[in-house]
Amino acid sequence: MIQFTLKCDKDHRFDSWFQSGAAFDKLKAAGMVTCSICGSAQVEKAIMAPRVRPARMAAPAPPPEAPVDLPAPASLSEPQNAAEEALGKLRRNIEENSEYVGDKFTQEARAMHEGDSPERAIYGEAKLDDAKQLIEDGIPVLPLPFMPGRKTN
Template sequence: MKVLDLQCPHGHRFEGWFASAEEFESQLSRKLVECPVCSATEVSRLPSAPRLNLSGATEAQAPAGAGEMQARVMRALREVLEKTENVGDRFAEEARRIHYNEAPARNIRGVTTPEDAKALVEEGIEVMPLPIPAALKEPLQ
């Protein structure tokens, strides 16, 4: 089993496990190797130290690394984007309509000013800022 350090054009680093270097090249040429963060298939191999898989060896579970944590955050953000309606710059208006039962209840996202966000909170309307990374602003795949 070969464990390779990989990187996509957006700078996301991740590991890939392959039967051999040839299998990696084969999958890469068929666009089967994909970044777990942004789903890019333009992946490059990074230099890495050799790794040994010693059967019977046990090691305490290490905490999630920065790359794994980033992948988890990106997956969570993708899920939020998939399960919310983008109302754009009408966010404050639509949030109020939903809150006051003037529009159907649903999960929405959009853009508003800090002043409008503060006013919504003061009215008892729950809002949360959610910065979206550039990699997710492109159409979801």
């Protein structure tokens, strides 16, 4: 397996794993490598530093001459780009303005559609087959782009 840093024609950068360099070339030629941010198929390998492990008997690397001031690592709790920020805003909006019904989502959505339960904004979890059945029955549902936080009440 090999990890490549890739970039699309809109200069989005992302990493992806491939079985080999030849596997990347084959998938790219088939149009199966797309940007994970915008979906563009115009993807190229970006310049990256290779990860080379030193031989067991190799001499240890000399210590650096002067300490290098590295930027502080980005906080994992802060959004790193506009897409992450928008996703966080969407999640907060859904959680504040909807009722979490957990694994009873399928039953609640069907009951609201049939008029057996009051109409309201809900979100929760459903098995793929159950969600497909709701759609086939004309009940409008959408997948969320995040996993709901489980509430234990």
